[in-house]
Amino acid sequence: MSLKFYRRVAFGLSPNDKPDKDPFNWALNQLDTIPNLLWPGIIPTEKELRKKYGEWVYGDREVLRKKFKNDKHAYKKAKDELRIKTGERYFELNEHAIRHYQTKYSKQPVFERFWLFWGNHFAISEKDFLAEFSTGPYQREIIRPNMVKTFEEMVQSVTTSWCMIHHLDNSESFGPNSKKGMEWRETINENHARELLELHTVSPNAGYTQDDVIQLAYIMTGWAHKWDRKNLETGDIWFDQEMHQKGDKIVLGVKYKNDAKRELAKVIHDLATHPICIKFVSTKLCRHFITDEPTEDIIYPVIEAWNKSNGSLIEIHKAVITQAYKHNENTHKFHPPEIWLMQLSRMFDLNIPLSSEKMNYSFSSKPNRRQRQLSWILREIGHSPYRAKQPNGWSDFEVDWVSPELLLRRFWFSSVELPILVKSGNRSHDFILACLKNNFEDHENMASLIENFRFGTLDYDLGQKYGVICNLPGVLKV
């Protein structure tokens, strides 16, 4: 077993981590429980942040826009002040710190890799102010607790979460024959229904039709945020019978009798246990950890574990790890920028994220440069995790991450920015050699490539070394 297994299923070994005698069981044993979030700073609840979201949109839309109708400049100034007061520019930075702290220090890093996977499978893309206030807590409070339950339970939670409902407009979907639909002459918005089929469960492989999408959208009508004048769209999710389409519905050939709010759980059960869904999601899991194009014999044991355990995510995760272990030597997997950064941070004990004390925010001035640093790096290397451009999240295919500029950004980060993040006690050449030895079988060959710079300890010298090390094929990939 080569050391790359620690990067294939986790983030590599930190200077304090020692290789385990039994890496396979080391990985398997990390999946039964949910590790606590370790971040010592503030971890606001989803509800608290939704309240902030409400203050921000209400203040902007209902107060400032009306007050400064005719004065673009005054409007901009007042809006910037509101940003500071509501933390509009701050909370996402704090969420990135929570996330990176976790992947850096967690004793269950394998669990954390699955956390990143599911958060991206049920992605919230860049829309309105979700990245600013909601996507982080959604990852913590909706995705994470479900990782020891079943896939079906995960889909149920996600589908009725405020964040996903807002993201995919289900609050704007009215059954055309519902009370409100008739009164206001409104109709369905298919967005959420389409993504529930296409991205979250069965995928287009199931061969559903536009009619299936419409029928599912009918079932989903009524699941909406409570709206009021003060909180606008940030009220809790409830089931509004007056928006719900009456009558029976048929999705993928299955009839769902008129049963109000209970219809959704039934259809999700059928979708989440559909053989095509199981195959689709199993394939995605194997693609994430093993190789871009996993073969049938890689995927099949995962499907089998899924069926045997009735979709228990613990068992599914273990099956994926088993396959990742089995195919560790004969497959290659390219890592997207954020995972690459997390691995560098753990392997070389970089000075990110900022300490929790320094991340504290006073709501009286803009977050400072140091507080913005990690999020800025993520943006500059092209992978700001809560700002996927589309609801299908970030790609797991190498081809999407290899453009000249995206590769150059990694060279830039490792040769220019990374040296600034090296802790003062870790600037010696021997430290780098020890980290390489900890993580790579061919550490001697890697060391020979930076031998020329061995006596330098200035930022520039470190840049020369890390610039080479971090972009070698065996580091960009496992």
Added chain:
Amino acid sequence: MNCTRRNFLIGGSTTLFLSGYFPKISFASMQKKNLIIISLRGGMDGLTAVPVIGDKRLKKLRKKLILEDVLNLNSDFGLHPKLEIFHKLWQKNQAAFVHATNIPYTGRSHFDGQNLMETGAHIPYKEKTGWLGRGLLASNIIGKGLAISLPMPLLLRGVPQNNNFFPSPDFVETKLIDQIYNEFKGEHNELIKSTLNTIRQRPLSMQIATDSDDRKKLALEAAKQLKDQSGPRVAVFDLDGFDTHAAQGGVDGAHADELEEVNKIVTILYENLGQAFDNTLILTLTEFGRTIKQNGGYGTEHGYGSAILMAGGLLKKSQVYTDWPGLKKKELFEGRDLNSTVDSRAVYNSAMSICFNQDPEFLRKEVFWGDELPDLSQELFKI
């Protein structure tokens, strides 16, 4: 407003096909032709960019958004004062507009709409390549795409070896890349290796660090590359911020700020392409237009029909090309949006046929699955 519906879309366009298409092999077609697409994300309001003149209904519905100092185009249409370069080029037959046009998408979702404007398809997320990438591939033009963005835009995907330019905040020493280039061995490293090769072959001017938020510098570099006879033939710019739900304003509002960005890019391209501008087409692309009526925040909502702004020496003449649907309630799409009477993919297909010296009929089949897209080359472009 005396602009009436014209039925030019019937007939006319097919005659070219029936008479057979023979690409002219002349000196002009030997010259490299550039196609530049500027994506306007968020939904560009065609009625702000190219307002219809003297329409009482529009005046009534958009009291706070009416422009004071509209530049004059013709008796029917004006031009937003921030689009000066288009006005200047209009005098020289080097600017034109297609109005009441959009991709065939009426869903009003940015995500779906932007996906479709790039793939050119009918179902969001179904296609994984862009119409421009497929057009280049079908025309066997490889490695000639240049994107001014960090990832490779969907629009250009489908053809290998494209370059992009969006430099990092600081300089990267090329010797670093040279130093490890040979470490990339084996089939599974081919993609990275060939991309590193693209980087190594970049001209010196593309190796500089600059501020990627400075669109001026990016446009300047793009112009320099496009001017080079052996350089890229296609460039893609990305602008966002057109989603003006509030304070859209008239001459100085939020939408005007975005149009000013378009104006800047086109100005830089015009001033720096020199002679190459004569062999260039610049076209804008957006996911939808915006509602006729202003909303409570003096902005507009997501709509349907919009406009395509065009510049370049390959345009036939200055014109507002439209099959104007009218703005009466019953003439609007779902009673609220400017209708689309020209499938904008027809414009892009025709533009590709001009710039890639390709039969439009062939491209229509290869790129747009044979969808009914009339050839507009004769109407819009120099052929």
